[in-house]
Amino acid sequence: MSAVTDSMSRQRAATGLALIVLAVAAIAFPLVFGSPVVTNYAIYALIFVAVVTAWNMFSGFSGYISLGQAVFFGSGAYAVGIAAKAWHINGVGVFALLPLAAAVGAVIAVPFGLIALRVRRHTFIVITIAVFFIFQLMAFNFSFTGGSVGVSAPFLPWSPTTFNDRFYYITLACAVAAIVMAVLVRRSRFGLQLRAIRDDEDRARGLGVRTMRVKLVAFVLSATVAGLVGGVWFLYLTQVQPQSGFDPLFDLSLVLMAFLGGLGTISGPVIGALIVEPGQLYLTIRYTNGYLSEILLGALFLLIVIFVPRGIVPTAGEWLRRLRTRGRPAVAPVQTSTRAETRA
Amino acid sequence: MTVLLRTEGVRKAYGGVHALDTCTVEVDEGSVAGLIGPNGSGKTTLFNVITGYAKADAGHVYLAGRKITNLSPDKVFALGIGRTFQLTRIFASLTVLENMLVASPNGRAAARRRAMEQLDFVGIAGHHAELAGTLSYGQRKLLELAYVLVADPAVILLDEPAGGVNLSLVNHIADRIRELNAAGKTFLIVEHNMEFVMGLCDRVTVLDSGTVVASGPPGIIRTDRRVLDAYLGEDLGPEKAAEDE
Numbered sequence: 001m002s003a004v005t006d007s008m009s010r011q012r013a014a015t016g017l018a019l020i021v022l023a024v025a026a027i028a029f030p031l032v033f034g035s036p037v038v039t040n041y042a043i044y045a046l047i048f049v050a051v052v053t054a055w056n057m058f059s060g061f062s063g064y065i066s067l068g069q070a071v072f073f074g075s076g077a078y079a080v081g082i083a084a085k086a087w088h089i090n091g092v093g094v095f096a097l098l099p100l101a102a103a104v105g106a107v108i109a110v111p112f113g114l115i116a117l118r119v120r121r122h123t124f125i126v127i128t129i130a131v132f133f134i135f136q137l138m139a140f141n142f143s144f145t146g147g148s149v150g151v152s153a154p155f156l157p158w159s160p161t162t163f164n165d166r167f168y169y170i171t172l173a174c175a176v177a178a179i180v181m182a183v184l185v186r187r188s189r190f191g192l193q194l195r196a197i198r199d200d201e202d203r204a205r206g207l208g209v210r211t212m213r214v215k216l217v218a219f220v221l222s223a224t225v226a227g228l229v230g231g232v233w234f235l236y237l238t239q240v241q242p243q244s245g246f247d248p249l250f251d252l253s254l255v256l257m258a259f260l261g262g263l264g265t266i267s268g269p270v271i272g273a274l275i276v277e278p279g280q281l282y283l284t285i286r287y288t289n290g291y292l293s294e295i296l297l298g299a300l301f302l303l304i305v306i307f308v309p310r311g312i313v314p315t316a317g318e319w320l321r322r323l324r325t326r327g328r329p330a331v332a333p334v335q336t337s338t339r340a341e342t343r344a
Numbered sequence: 345m346t347v348l349l350r351t352e353g354v355r356k357a358y359g360g361v362h363a364l365d366t367c368t369v370e371v372d373e374g375s376v377a378g379l380i381g382p383n384g385s386g387k388t389t390l391f392n393v394i395t396g397y398a399k400a401d402a403g404h405v406y407l408a409g410r411k412i413t414n415l416s417p418d419k420v421f422a423l424g425i426g427r428t429f430q431l432t433r434i435f436a437s438l439t440v441l442e443n444m445l446v447a448s449p450n451g452r453a454a455a456r457r458r459a460m461e462q463l464d465f466v467g468i469a470g471h472h473a474e475l476a477g478t479l480s481y482g483q484r485k486l487l488e489l490a491y492v493l494v495a496d497p498a499v500i501l502l503d504e505p506a507g508g509v510n511l512s513l514v515n516h517i518a519d520r521i522r523e524l525n526a527a528g529k530t531f532l533i534v535e536h537n538m539e540f541v542m543g544l545c546d547r548v549t550v551l552d553s554g555t556v557v558a559s560g561p562p563g564i565i566r567t568d569r570r571v572l573d574a575y576l577g578e579d580l581g582p583e584k585a586a587e588d589e
Contacts, residue, residue: 207447
C-alpha cells in the first residue's frame with residue numbers, strides 16, 4: 001500500500017514540477033521570443049488552445065461532436081464589434097465588452113442546445129452544421145453585421161512593439177482559465193455524468209442522470225468560453241467578416257486538434273492545438289496558396305484516424321505503461337471473491 | 345403484504361406486433377418476484393415500460409400506489425426503481441468506482457464510501473481502480489448490480505442476472521439477492537434459468553405473447569398446465585432437475 005502511495009506522491013510531485021516549468025516557460029515566452037512574427041504564432045495557438053479546450057469540455061466529454069462552435073466564436077466577435085460601435089466605446093475600454101461576448105455565446109447556446117441536443121450522433125452533427133450556416137448567412141445579410149464587409153474593432157492605443165505581447169498574455173490567461181475550467185468539470189460529478197453519457201446515454205438516464213440538463217449546461221459552458229475568446233480574437237485581428245468569424249474550417253480544425261491530441265482528455269486537445277494551429281498558420285503564410293494547408297489538414301486527419309485513432313496522449317500513455325510494466329499487467333489481477341473471502 | 349409495484353393492463357405494440365397486451369403484474373413489498381416466459385413474450389418490454397425506457401400505449405404502472413406511467417428513466421430511478429439489463433450496460437471508459445459514482449446521490453466522501461461498500465458486497469472491490477471495460481462478463485454483471493444498489497432503490501429489476509455466467513457466479517449472485525431481500529429489498533427478476541427462479545422467488549408470473557398466463561408460488565407454477573404448454577414444455581420437478589444434472 002505504501003509503495004502505491006509513494007508512487008502516487010512521486011507522480012504528483014512530477015506533475016507539479018512540470019506545471020511550474022510550463023508556467024515559467026509560458027510567461028517568459030515573449031521575453032525570449034520578442035519577434036511579433038513568433039508571438040503572432042503563439043497568440044493564435046493560445047486562442048485555439050482555449051477554444052478547443054472549451055469544445056472538448058462538451059464534445060470530448062459527452063461524445064456529441066459539434067461542428068457549430070464557430071457560431072459562438074463568431075457571435076462573440078461580432079458582439080464586441082457591434083456593441084463598441086453602438087455604444088461608442090474606444091480604447092482599452094473595449095475589453096469591458098468581453099463578458100458581453102461570453103454572455104452572447106451562452107444565450108445563443110441555450111436555444112441551439114435545446115434543439116440540437118434532442119438528437120444524437122450524425123443527426124446532431126448535421127444540425128450543428130445547419131445552425132452554423134444559418135449564422136454565417138445572417139452575418140452576410142444583416143445590416144448591423146456590416147454584410148460582407150463585416151465590423152472593425154476600435155483602435156487600441158498600444159505601441160506596435162508591445163501590442164502582441166499584451167495580447168499574448170491576454171490569450172494565455174484565456175487558455176489557462178479554459179484549461180482550469182475543463183479540469184474542474186472533469187473532476188466533478190457533473191463531468192462524470194458527461195462521460196457516462198458518452199459511454200451510454202440511455203443507461204445514464206436509467207441511473208438518475210438528467211442527461212438533457214447535463215448536456216445543455218456543458219454546451220452553454222463551452223459556448224461561453226468560445227464567445228469570450230471570439231471577442232479577444234476580434235480585438236487582436238481588429239476586424240471580423242462573415243467568412244472569417246463563421247469559418248467552416250474553424251470547427252474542422254478544432255475536431256482535428258482534439259482527435260490528434262486525444263479526444264476527451266485535458267492535455268490532448270491542448271497539444272493538438274499547439275501542433276496544428278502554428279503549422280496551419282505557417283503553411284498559409286509560407287505558401288500563399290491557401291489550399292495547401294487545407295489539403296495537408298485533410299491528410300493529417302486521415303493519418304490520425306488510421307495510425308493513432310485514440311490520439312497522441314492516450315496512445316503515448318499506453319506505450320509508456322507497456323514500457324514500464326514490460327508486458328506485465330499494470331494492476332495485479334484480483335479474483336472475484338465472495339464477501340466472506342474478501343473479509344477473511 | 346402490500347403491493348409495492350404494480351402494472352395494470354399495460355399494452356405496448358411495436359408496429360403490428362403486440363409486445364404487451366393488457367399485462368397486469370404485482371410485486372409485493374419485500375418479496376422476490378420472478379417473471380418468466382418464452383423468448384419474445386414481453387418480459388424485457390415490461391421492464392422497459394416500468395423503468396421508462398419504453399412508453400406504454402395503454403395501462404398504468406404504480407409504485408407504492410403512485411402512478412409512474414411513462415415517466416422518464418431518470419425520474420423512475422429517482423423514485424426508487426433500479427434495473428439491470430439482459431446484456432450488461434456499463435460505462436466502459438470509466439473506472440469501476442466511477443461507474444458506481446454515476447448513480448450516487450450522495451456527496452463525494454459519502455458516495456465513495458458507499459460505493460466501495462457495495463463493490464465489497466458483490467465481491468469486486470479489488471477492481472475499483474480498473475477500467476470497467478476490462479472486466480469479465482460475470483464481473484460486469486456484478487458491477488451492474490452494485491451500481492444499481494448505490495442509490496438504495498426500493499425495487500430492483502434484474503434482467504437475466506444469471507444469463508451467461510458460470511455456476512459459481514450464479515450462486516454468488518443468488519446469495520447476494522437473498523441477503524438484500526432479507527434486508528428488505530424487493531426484486532422482480534426476469535430469468536430463463538428455472539432452478540435460479542424457482543429457488544429464489546416467492547412468486548412467479550408467466551408471460552406469453554405479452555399476456556400473463558399464470559401467477560403464483562413456484563410450486564404451483566411448476567405444475568400449471570397452461571405454463572407447461574406455453575413455456576416449460578415439461579414439469580421441472582425435483583426428479584427431473586436431478587435427472588438433468
